[in-house]
Amino acid sequence: MSSISELQAERQTYQEQLDIVFSQIRDDPDNAELQALQGELKNFVDLLDENIADLKSKQAPKPDPKPAAPPPEPAKWSKENHPAFKKAAPPVEEKEEVAVQYQVNDSVMAKWLSGDKGFYPARITSITGSSTDPIYIVKFKSYDNTETLRSRDIRPISNKRKAEGPASASSTPVATTPAPGVVSSAGATMYPEAKKEPEADKDAAKPPKPKKIKAKKELEAGKSKWQDFNAKSKFGKSNKKDSMFRTPEGIHGRVGFTGSGKTMSKDPTRSRHIYQVNEELD
Numbered sequence: 576m577s578s579i580s581e582l583q584a585e586r587q588t589y590q591e592q593l594d595i596v597f598s599q600i601r602d603d604p605d606n607a608e609l610q611a612l613q614g615e616l617k618n619f620v621d622l623l624d625e626n627i628a629d630l631k632s633k634q635a636p637k638p639d640p641k642p643a644a645p646p647p648e649p650a651k652w653s654k655e656n657h658p659a660f661k662k663a664a665p666p667v668e669e670k671e672e673v674a675v676q677y678q679v680n681d682s683v684m685a686k687w688l689s690g691d692k693g694f695y696p697a698r699i700t701s702i703t704g705s706s707t708d709p710i711y712i713v714k715f716k717s718y719d720n721t722e723t724l725r726s727r728d729i730r731p732i733s734n735k736r737k738a739e740g741p742a743s744a745s746s747t748p749v750a751t752t753p754a755p756g757v758v759s760s761a762g763a764t765m766y767p768e769a770k771k772e773p774e775a776d777k778d779a780a781k782p783p784k785p786k787k788i789k790a791k792k793e794l795e796a797g798k799s800k801w802q803d804f805n806a807k808s809k810f811g812k813s814n815k816k817d818s819m820f821r822t823p824e825g826i827h828g829r830v831g832f833t834g835s836g837k838t839m840s841k842d843p844t845r846s847r848h849i850y851q852v853n854e855e856l857d
Contacts, residue, residue, distance in 0.1 A: 578630070579627055579630045579631065579634070582623055582626050582627050582630070583627060585623060586620055586623040586624065586627070589616055589619045589620050589623065590620055592616055593613065593616040593617060593620060596609055596612050596613045596616060597613060600613060675726070675729075675731060676709070677699055677702070677709075677711060677729065677731075678699070678702075679699055679700065679701060679702060680698060680699065681698070681699045682696065682697075682698055682716075682732055683696075683697055683698075683699060683713065683729050683730060683731060683732060684696060684697070684729070684730040684731070684732055685697035685711075685713040685715065685722060685724055685728065685729055685730075686722070686724060686728040686729070687715070687720070687722065688722055688724065688728065689720070689722065690720075694730060695715050695716075695717065695718075696715070696716045696717065696732070697713040697714060697715045697716060697722075698713060698714055698716060699711050699712070699713050700712050700713065700714050700721070708725070708726075709726060710723060710724070710725065711723070711724050711725075711726070711729055712724075713729070
């Protein structure tokens with residue numbers, strides 16, 4: 576859709592043409608073509624005036640809406656918000672912490688009182704004292720130190736109690752509270768290292784498995800290739816030449832030169848010289 580400025584420029588063009596035609600009609604009032612052209616141009620100008628008027632009415636600025644009324648201010652004083660009329664909150668009931676009762680051989684986190692006051696894994700070896708205020712004797716797992724602690728110095732490792740000893744019975748043992756002044760000691764426990772010794776002896780008795788040579792076919796193939804190479808090489812099969820200083824086989828063999836055409840030299844025989852009578856006369 577054309578804008579108002581474009582329509583106004585187009586109307587200006589038609590108006591100029593209409594003025595030119597109007598001046599020509601004055602010179603030639605009987606010209607029918609000029610009169611027809613004058614009518615068409617006038618219609619175009621009127622039509623453009625209507626379009627411009629419609630666009631101006633549509634683009635007219637709308638009246639500004641009335642501003643909304645501001646919300647009412649809250650009351651400065653309210654009976655509900657006044658502290659004197661507010662109901663006091665019910666006091667929170669403090670739940671008394673139930674002291675955890677530990678048993679012998681329980682794994683706990685015990686406080687190292689004689690050291691850095693930190694908590695370390697330990698095992699309860701014995702329990703003394705009363706049922707309301709028991710005294711625990713614990714032994715730290717990572718060290719050989721023992722400590723005598725109260726309930727406040729012991730923490731459970733988890734919700735379930737864990738005993739280091741093997742659970743032989745399927746039923747859960749009934750927890751018994753030690754009587755005052757009675758010392759309950761832990762039963763004998765077997766270290767895991769002692770259990771592993773028989774298994775280690777069994778493993779040591781077994782003979783070691785022979786090691787498998789990998790890629791045996793590749794080794795045999797390489798060996799055969801090397802043998803073929805030696806057989807075909809000029810150094811593998813070389814005709815042995817007889818040495819000139821060779822000794823003949825046998826116990827009476829002597830050293831001689833080969834290729835000279837002479838026979839081998841013989842050792843002179845050693846014999847006693849016999850003097851003849853005729854030799855002195857000569």
